[in-house]
Amino acid sequence: MSHNLATIGIWLLKLLAAVILLQTLFYKFTAAPESVYVFSTIGMEPFGRIGIGVLELLASLLLLFPSTTAMGALLAAGLMASAIYFHVTKLGIVVQNDGGQLFIYALLVLLSSLALIIIRRNDLLELFRFTSNQGL
Numbered sequence: 288m289s290h291n292l293a294t295i296g297i298w299l300l301k302l303l304a305a306v307i308l309l310q311t312l313f314y315k316f317t318a319a320p321e322s323v324y325v326f327s328t329i330g331m332e333p334f335g336r337i338g339i340g341v342l343e344l345l346a347s348l349l350l351l352f353p354s355t356t357a358m359g360a361l362l363a364a365g366l367m368a369s370a371i372y373f374h375v376t377k378l379g380i381v382v383q384n385d386g387g388q389l390f391i392y393a394l395l396v397l398l399s400s401l402a403l404i405i406i407r408r409n410d411l412l413e414l415f416r417f418t419s420n421q422g423l
Contacts, residue, residue: 297403297406300399300403301350301399301403304359304396304403305359307392307396308347308363309343312340315336315340316340318333318336325389326339329377345359346359349362350400357403357404358410360400360403363396366396367394367396370393371393371397374389374390
């Protein structure tokens, strides 16, 4: 029974992060005014908006496959740490009267990704051992 609960918990973390990342892609890829404002403010419009969107799509897909969950979580955590940095330094917690929604989404993805990194840390350690043994 506890194995099933652990599996469900892991899937909830994966889905939380992936759904939030995927949901925000529409705004990035359609150049929604909110998204253009955010990336203009941080000096990354339009290439940063599109590039970050592609990386978030990749992170979402990696999160959903068990063999690549750890890699997706690592990528998502890095992206969200950057997003939080820009919120704190340039954008503010509340962006265009969103009530802090984008900031909260970034926190949720970061926290779920960090939890997945901890849970799947052996996968990452094995990957790093493999790449260092291959001379990469």
